[in-house]
Amino acid sequence: MSGSICQSCKAKTAGARLCDKCTREWRAELESVPGVRAALQSKAMRQASRPQGGGSRKGTPPQPVDWTASMQLEELDLWVRWLATLADERMWCVHDWRRCLAAAITGLGRIAATSHEAGYARDSTHSMLARCERLCDPPAERRPVGDCPGCGQTLFASEGDATVRCRVCGTVSLVSVLEESRAERIREETAWHDVSGTPAQIARWLSAMTGVHVTGRRVRVWIHRGKLAGDSLGDGVYRVSCRALLDALDTPLDRTR
Numbered sequence: 001m002s003g004s005i006c007q008s009c010k011a012k013t014a015g016a017r018l019c020d021k022c023t024r025e026w027r028a029e030l031e032s033v034p035g036v037r038a039a040l041q042s043k044a045m046r047q048a049s050r051p052q053g054g055g056s057r058k059g060t061p062p063q064p065v066d067w068t069a070s071m072q073l074e075e076l077d078l079w080v081r082w083l084a085t086l087a088d089e090r091m092w093c094v095h096d097w098r099r100c101l102a103a104a105i106t107g108l109g110r111i112a113a114t115s116h117e118a119g120y121a122r123d124s125t126h127s128m129l130a131r132c133e134r135l136c137d138p139p140a141e142r143r144p145v146g147d148c149p150g151c152g153q154t155l156f157a158s159e160g161d162a163t164v165r166c167r168v169c170g171t172v173s174l175v176s177v178l179e180e181s182r183a184e185r186i187r188e189e190t191a192w193h194d195v196s197g198t199p200a201q202i203a204r205w206l207s208a209m210t211g212v213h214v215t216g217r218r219v220r221v222w223i224h225r226g227k228l229a230g231d232s233l234g235d236g237v238y239r240v241s242c243r244a245l246l247d248a249l250d251t252p253l254d255r256t257r
């Protein structure tokens with residue numbers, strides 16, 4: 001019987017879909033979700049602190065949203081909601097991730113014992129948390145270039161890499177193809193958003209989002225030449241649209257470095 005074999009580690013069970021060991025490990029991973037989510041949210045909404053004690057208001061402007069982490073945060077919340085539906089289908093209408101996570105943990109015993117998707121859900125928990133943790137603490141000197149087409153893991157590449165192999169499923173992908181797909185997704189996600197900061201800060205945001213090295217001087221020249229329309233907020237700070245930034249970077253005739 002399929003119910004006598006653990007769907008995750010293939011050990012024998014007394015009829016449950018998951019063995020006791022896998023269920024305990026799964027519970028521990030689910031209980032770590034709040035901490036992982038907090039770190040991911042902090043990275044996604046990376047805001048500089050304001051001066052303390054009523055000091056000067058000329059502090060560093062808030063940093064722009066990290067859209068890669070922001071999209072991963074949305075995916076994490078959807079995944080938690082899906083887990084909750086394995087315990088109670090009515091949870092799909094609940095958008096509070098805390099309630100969904102609590103429902104999943106409370107109903108974990110029932111999921112492990114009877115759900116046909118228990119093995120996949122348990123294994124996907126490990127993959128989801130690993131993906132979030134890598135975004136919060138990426139490998140040194142490597143940048144995110146896109147998601148693995150085989151399993152959805154975020155892939156990182158070094159400067160000059162033509163291909164990258166997924167450490168989870170082994171899929172080999174072209175870095176150029178991943179970057180094009182990622183850029184298109186970012187363009188769609190950020191179409192109606194703005195970025196505020198100095199030219200150097202805007203350049204760092206654009207570099208992080210596209211993987212293309214952009215300097216503050218380059219952004220400053222774009223603004224002064226009228227290639228990039230932006231509102232001056234004073235103290236060398238500008239507000240520009242994400243769409244205008246991506247369009248400026250994509251201009252074939254751009255030779256400013």
